[in-house]
Amino acid sequence: MQHELDTVINRYDTDCLKWDYMEKWLGVPKGEALPSWVSDWDFKAPDFITAPLKERIEHGVFGYSERSDEYFSSVIDWWSENHQVNLKKEWFHTTPGSLPAIAMLIERWSNPGDQVLIFSPVYHAFYRTIENTNRTLAISSLENNDGYYTINFDDLENQLKGGVKILMFCNPHNPGGRVWTEEEVTKVCALCHQYDTYIISDEIWADVVFSKHKFFSCLRVSPDYLNKMAVCIAGTKSFGLPSMRLTNTMIPNEHEAETLKSKLLAYGIDVYSSFSLLANQAAYRHGKEWLDETLRYLENNNQVLADFVNAELTKVTYRQQESTYLAWLDCRKLELSDEELEKRLHQAGVIPTMGYSFGEQGKGFIRLNLGCPTSILKEKIVRLRSVLE
Ligand SMILES: Cc1ncc(COP(=O)(O)O)c(C=O)c1O
Incomplete structure (x- = not known):
């Protein structure tokens, strides 16, 4: 199970809003950028979900x-x-x-x-x-x-x-x-x-x-x-x-x-x-056990991000979420305009949802999707470091 969540899956060329449409909606060319905007996750659905779907497809009507x-x-x-x-x-x-x-x-x-x-x-x-x-x-x-x-x-x-x-x-x-x-x-x-x-x-x-x-x-x-x-x-x-x-x-x-x-x-x-x-x-x-394990995985991702922010960033604060796999980072002390912050993040190749889209009260924040393999989150962190420290 851990192994399945750790697996990096290529979502390009699946009409995927988060990966395939970064360029159209955010102007970020495909390739190196790691999208963290749309709130869906990058994990493969478990067999207990795909098996009845496959059977239905086989039926064919x-x-x-x-x-x-x-x-x-x-x-x-x-x-x-x-x-x-x-x-x-x-x-x-x-x-x-x-x-x-x-x-x-x-x-x-x-x-x-x-x-x-x-x-x-x-x-x-x-x-x-x-x-x-x-x-x-x-x-x-x-x-x-x-x-x-x-x-x-x-x-x-x-x-x-x-x-x-x-x-x-x-x-x-x-x-x-x-x-x-x-x-x-x-x-x-x-x-x-x-x-x-x-x-x-x-x-x-x-x-x-x-x-x-x-x-x-x-x-x-x-x-x-x-x-x-x-x-x-x-x-x-x-x-x-x-x-x-x-x-x-x-x-x-x-x-x-x-x-x-x-x-x-x-x-x-x-x-x-x-x-x-x-x-x-x-x-x-059939999903209870699977969900519990997935939540533990997401909670660990949450911890990985919090440890990084606490240890390495002096101007960004993050309080671990009680729910959702969407981290909400307070970047106001960086004293960058939202446009500048967004530009630097895009240049670094990490694509969050900018806080201002959630209303005035979200200005100076970014929302980062943690629903991904931990290895990808760590790569996002490497990229965030260059912009947020
Ligand atoms: C709070 C909340 N409501 C609704 C939605 C979207 O729901 P749906 O796709 O079912 O319309 C989202 C998606 O991120 C959400 O976060």
Whole structure:
């Protein structure tokens, strides 16, 4: 297993966004550069995922597919065993990815011009979704305490009072790497309930949580708080399945669930890719041991990076992530403009996502993908040294 994660796999010429499209999207010529931007990892899928896919290909007929009872049970059992949440089949809305569901919910639960709140810095596509649905972006800045992000609850309450329609919550948080505690999650949900605000909790990273931390889903709060809530869950990040992305959005309130169901019907999202269904089902059914080992591997990568930053960089700080395989490095003391920092990193051949894409509060930071063989991470570190020391 360790050996498989250590294996360096050439991803070029696979229509791969992260490797093949660096040049098109970032202007970085292919070749020597090591991409660390897009949040997918460079590991090969395990046999328990590829075997049912191969069998399906051998069968050779690729018609429309529907979710089987076993598909639902695999997700329900996983969440019950790993997150102490009893999902109900009626709550499921299955879409090719989280963002389509999030956009449809925004369209259902608010009108053009209404405010949708995010905690910044946050996953950049949230901005894109809010802007492209013609809603007004409302921002509550997270507080950065030496790299440990917390929510400013006074600010949150003021903004909810001011008429925010929807809070888009990222739990665990990308890029801050926090696994919000039970207390924090409960407080966020209680405030949304108090001010009658919808909450969309994106829990796509729920299964990528490191050993000392415990994920707490919004679905575990008091049933009173669930009435205006949607929670996106997926195996996309934890099992490396973005090419077969499938998100299940849970909506506990029956009336609110109907609103998304009608939207899915309108858009014809009521049949599915059998590859996505099979891959996700296999992951949830057989993936526990494999995931635990992969998390240990990622945690070690996290440690390798932290050791390097602590020992060798005086102007960069890094607090190890509680979740995600995306390190968030604070480079503000280098006193370089983002453009200059980006230019130097690209010249050195290491390609992170620049922090500014996660909002104003991300300026001066970089997000580095640690989902790669440790040998590649070490090579990234060699290259980072020349720019960041
Ligand atoms: C917090 C978060 N939500 C959603 C996504 C994208 O999800 P999907 O590909 O399922 O739309 C990502 C991808 O990095 C993410 O980090």
